[in-house]
Amino acid sequence: MSGKRVFYLLIVALFVISCQGREAIDPAELRGGETRPTLSPVYFTGKAGRAYEIAKEIPEILDSLYCFCECKENFGHKSLLTCYVDQHALHCDICQDEALVAYDLYKEGKDVVSIRRAVDRRFSR
DSSP: OOHHHHHHHHHHHHHHHHHTTOOOOOHHHHOOOOOSOOOOGGGOOHHHHHHHHHHHHOHHHHTTSOOTTOHHHHHOOOSGGGGGSSSGGGGOHHHHHHHHHHHHHHHTTOOHHHHHHHHHHHHOO
């Protein structure tokens, strides 16, 4: 077997190994389905105001994130975005922190699947 062929097979094998355990995720499957508008950020200041601005700017990202304050289980929220359709996020550092982290990753050019994975890793207990 020639050196080029061995090299090619080695590259293919490494690619296959690196892809094992990764499943393709359709970003649409991550969406919680929140359709209500978020509250205007003009009503809030500081960190909360910034988080409400983020919710207004990237609702599709926040609708794809689980909220680790467990409001889905306790209040029937659909996603992190639901926290911003009322004043829930105003009083919750977890909701605000998740939005801030998601926005930073979004600004770095990360896609929604990567953002979801990073937020899940950071905020899961």
